[in-house]
Amino acid sequence: MFSKACEYGIRAVIYIWSKSTHGVKLGVKDICKGIDAPEFFTAKILQSLAKQDLVSSTKGPNGGFYISKEQENMRLLALVEAIDGDKLFRGCGLGLKHCSEKHPCPIHDDYKNIRENLAKLLSEKTIKELAKEVTSGKATLTTIGV
Amino acid sequence: MFSKACEYGIRAVIYIWSKSTHGVKLGVKDICKGIDAPEFFTAKILQSLAKQDLVSSTKGPNGGFYISKEQENMRLLALVEAIDGDKLFRGCGLGLKHCSEKHPCPIHDDYKNIRENLAKLLSEKTIKELAKEVTSGKATLTTIGV
């Protein structure tokens, strides 16, 4: 469903949220340790997100990634689109180039429905909410205990 | 969502269904022309499906691919699983190795819901139904008119 990059990206951003409530910055190493993701690969994703202004970053000692005031209400949908683009939400389920209401593929309506449910879910969820689930212990971002 | 191989495979099987109601066999070339898919690549997919007994085939003149009596009630789910495996239906939305009810990722429940809807859709749809939509002109498998 989501690409690896997107999975790491989502986990990373939720992690940053869950740890840096009061302006504390987190380094890539910390983050990747916390979410059990490959360091340099995840760094690239975060850099891309920073470029797109979905997260903030500063270099130098005590620098790292953090979430600014303006980024506080980020939705999951924005994150997914920033990393994976909109291919998950646009385009035909069977790969037809010109699938439309008028010339639908055989699963057009059902697929559309699934997709809209997914888009709805992603657009409703804020990172803040998700982070809260982690800090409260209800959810986790890494393999624990087993 | 689905891989290219899966898209071509689904289209191919629906096409076979829609054209070979009375035991007529269709060659790969015909099929690929009919669904606007790359020939050799799609051939591989059909061969794999034949090996897995989801479609039937015979070699030689007037040979080709067809659907046997036993394959008549094939569900879309079986097709997708045969080509893409179950990765779409199993595994965590955020890629966690040990995500479970007990140790869920932050989107566990919602993702599970989406996934179950998808699985339900795919397990309910028969290829026969989908083919009927094509033969009746309600749906299409290729780019038309534009």
Added chain:
DNA sequence: GAAATTAAAGACTGTTTTATCCTTTATTTT
């Protein structure tokens, strides 16, 4: 039986995704 036809099988190429490493740049601390 020989020729023609068609799927099956395997080798090969190209692209995208995933991942790692190394260098550069910006920032802070001393």
Added chain:
DNA sequence: AAAATAAAGGATAAAACAGTCTTTAATTTC
């Protein structure tokens, strides 16, 4: 100013995915 730190950026490598081509095997037609 120098040293240390951390993100940014570039280069490379491995794996998965997508697609093509060639040869082989089975079947039918003649």
